[in-house]
Amino acid sequence: MRLNKMAQQTQQSGQSNKIGNYLLLIVFVVLALSVVALFVAVETYFIGDIIAAGIFAGIGGIALAICLFLLYQYRRQATEVKIDIPKVMTTIECQNKGCANKTIREFQRGDYIFKDLDVACPKCGGKQMITAIYKEVKVKEKTYSV
């Protein structure tokens, strides 16, 4: 189905990919300043002022990292839309109490809970019924110690 395809593919939209011009301008100005700061850091280091060089290198490095992170974030957010469609499982149980054979398979269209199946139990040949349909969420929820 379409939703399965949607879960896998990465979709793009030309219009929405356009990053706000003003914001992009600011990011690039800061990027340029950070590069200049790094140059100054190198220059100051060769002059002999190690403390000033360290300060410039720190400021330049942090600004550069922030700018690159912002650009990466914009690119990522604008291009990716993912919806996880988890696997849904169907539990089938044999109605013969002496057997109680249990099978778990992937959900098929037409399955519903308490549906009597035409397929006989592979162990005892008894009647089988769907007893549960559920999805298993594999991602562990984040817990907070409060």
Add this chain to the structure above:
Amino acid sequence: MSFIPGNDSPILQILSLGMYVFFIIFIFYGQRIQMYVMVREVENSLHKLRIIKEEGRKTAIEAIKEIGKPTADPSARVDRYLEYFTIGPQSMDPAGIVHKLDHILDTRDERLKEDVRIMAPEAANNDVQINNLENTLEAAMALNYIYKVVRHYYIQGKKTLSLYVIMQLQMILPLVMKEAEAYASALKAFAYGQPIGDGVGPLIASKLMHGYEVRKVPKDCVVASVPFEGRNALVLKAEGPGGNVGKPGDAIEHVIEEQQGNIACLIMIDAGLKLEGELVGEVSEGIGAAIGGPGVDQFKIEAKLTKYKIRNYAVIVKEDVGDAVSPMRKEINDAVDKVIERVRDVVKERTKEGDTILIVGVGNSIGVGQ
């Protein structure tokens, strides 16, 4: 002119000038920059919502084509369906508003079902498939509505350049996106007829009534008389396995009147919204009518219970809004036996042997037979 006294390095001068300019820009345009950042965030979410909404529409059309085998392309009719609206009753004089709302909701339900029957002629006589298709279309309708509302406030914020409009939208967006993603995963569940988290109430009722004679009660519900801990339990749920919540208010009224009010207690089982920090599938117990929706059913149930002085207990299974409309999680399925044990305790502690009790599983019966 030197911006840093005592230092003539031209690069250092340019850098310090840049810093000054940047500082001044932030003083005057700081708020606007903040707004652009927020607008950008809203834009990204709106882009995601548009894709989810489009996929919802396509899923609904494909499900109709696959199940209903229409002779003509149903796209135009689906688009009309997605734009349907319901006008609530006038509330200036609130007396009788519940019955007015009830009538409006009935009309809406009939109208939507009729439309689905026209769109899917092959499934017109199959109530299960009609209900599933209707639920699929309603999920697509919800996605369409969410997208349009977010887009409205986004455009309004951009037009007026109001930080506060954009800020409010940006603040609630994580919750809106969570709901939209839940509806997106509900689409597949409805199209395939998979049980959803909200169906935990009907699932428990089914487990209690399975193997006993079941009869239909108005509207779209079923009831069975089941021996339970020496009591006669009337177990009620929406008719499955199609996507259907029935009208438990009408059904409970009907059963209570049938018994001439001789019901020791009513126990309602439903899915309840969990608070952050609570676990999915936790079972909790209380009193009152455990039922959501616009309030019509709750009103009818409370009126009838008050008339006959019937006590009302509630047992809920905790889950969040995403779990309620997406395929049932294993934790919720595992809570079924715990709820039955809890109901057993309530019945033993609060009623006498030989009493007649009413147990209602509230929720959507999609994927749950009886």
